[in-house]
Amino acid sequence: MYISLFLTLGAMHLVALASPGPDFALILRSCHHRARALGAAIGISLAILLHATFSLTGISLLIAGAPLLFTLVRVVGALYLGWLGYGALRAARSRQSGFSAQEGAQGSLLLGLRQGVATNLLNPKALLFFVGLLAAMVTPEVGTGVRLLLALELFALSLVWFGLLAWSLSTARAQRLLARAQRPLNLVTGLLFMVVSGSILLETALPLAA
Template sequence: MDTLTPVITISTIHFIALMSPGPDFTLVVQNATRYGRPTGLAIALGLACGILLHSIFSITGVSLIVHQHPLLFSLMQIIGGGYLLYLGYGALTAVWLHRHTPTVAESSSDKSPLLLANRRQAFSRGFATNILNPKALVFFVSLMSSLVPADMSISIKTLTVVILFVLSLSWFSFLAWVLSTPRLQNKLQSAARYIDALCGLVFTLIAITILYQAMLRLLS
């Protein structure tokens, strides 16, 4: 039981973090609402794969090297913040287009940078959103460095990584599934413009925070 205690602790903290609002949560809410269940599930898989990679990098020490190298970490912050800013711009652009062409919803969606042509593109967006998020890197570095014992076996480390992946995929898939049920989606579609606006603001504010921190790091 003592061997599994760190695994249980890490899994519990991770699951709580999954449920807190952030870029991953926001991405699933927005796209499952706008594009439906298949897109939402593809994004869930992409996010889970990003978390899987973060977990592997953190538990093997690769992420710690990046985090301790100021230039590398600042570069990741700039790339990640820029990507989130792009998502925020896309969401707010969709709101603007819908506002000026409210009777042609499909036309406005086609012009939006958020348009997802297929499940592969949805998976890529989910993966990129998670893996490029520097806050995710810091979270996993902190989690693994403080809770993974130095003598933890390879099999237990593997078990930890697998559990984190399964928890992530299960939560985001559940979220996408619930948001895309016919009854709920009919209600949410009428509020799609407001959901896009809220998600756009969330992405933009997080992006600005990350980019600001990157600038401070580079100038210090």
Template sequence: MLTLSQSLSFLLVAVLITATPGPDNLMVLGMGMSKGRRQGIAFGLGCALGCLSHTVLAAIGVSALVAGSPMAFTLLKWVGGLYLVWLGIQALRSRGGTQMDSASERSQTLRGLFAKGLVANAINPKVVLFFLSFLPQFVVPSQGNVGLQLGLLGLLFTAQAAVLFALLGYFAGAIGGWLTRRPRAGLWLDRIAGMVFVGLGLRMIMAR
């Protein structure tokens, strides 16, 4: 099981990462602004629940590596750590000024928008690699059952993403206007996220 401090530290970083401008939350924002609150919420919940498929892959794959091949697990840590550092550098180099796609699609049902968000997240290979890199950072092997810890962390990530994406869809109009009036806000959010990614990546590489 997860300890309270383990859960809180993970949740803090997960919320920061989820709130940072990226493909998923910008799609939710654009959907809410162009379609309406209910549509934005439906799409956002689909994106959030798509994380469950990545949680399963992480729990099965990483736990198998821990049990069967310490060398492969070490390689995964290095690859994952370098990937997180690369993401951080990309965010630090970003100019901010994120653009929302205003090209809206034709009217869709809430169920259809939910399914679209679910599939868009579930089939994204970058999200798979991110989960394989990010979740193990907060696993404590001495607590036992690595697979269960990964699963619980993935559920916690999914839950906070569902809340944030639903709120983003609901307040899309106001948030979109705020970002438009303050283009440098996205720049500073990128800088913060970049430092978090680099720090996590270096921690993963140097961890024994």
């Protein structure tokens, strides 16, 4: 009965996953250390599971409907993404090749996990995406059990996608290719974080200034 719902939702989620964004940029920035990259993949997937669960239970809708709370979420998320962007741009300006010594010392799965959760969970655009997508596709008639399975589907697809991405980018061959363009990659990922951060802050400030 719900096969079409699972297939459609899964296909739309895969399209969203394949689109460049802060999650992809984080994997790219972390791939110098496989453990850290895999940790980031797990963290992003866990955050997506939380977003899906919150959206399917109405919690995200309550957050989005509370102006002060949602503004706080947007500002905190934008500042965090901006901080990640600043770190990437600083690395791009560094005279040292590759990743910084500090990043090398922090190549742990736990660090990647924390960054993955924070990058996705604090991104208000992700919150709005799941609220809009799930509200449009999951009707009130859909039971709790099916909603749980839908959330698990999104988690599983995210984990497979970002896990494969983290693993493939952290191979020796991929690292040799990426090492030749380390500064441009840091520049691109830094600018991506900064653009997303700036757009969130601008979208937040415009209604307040009106």
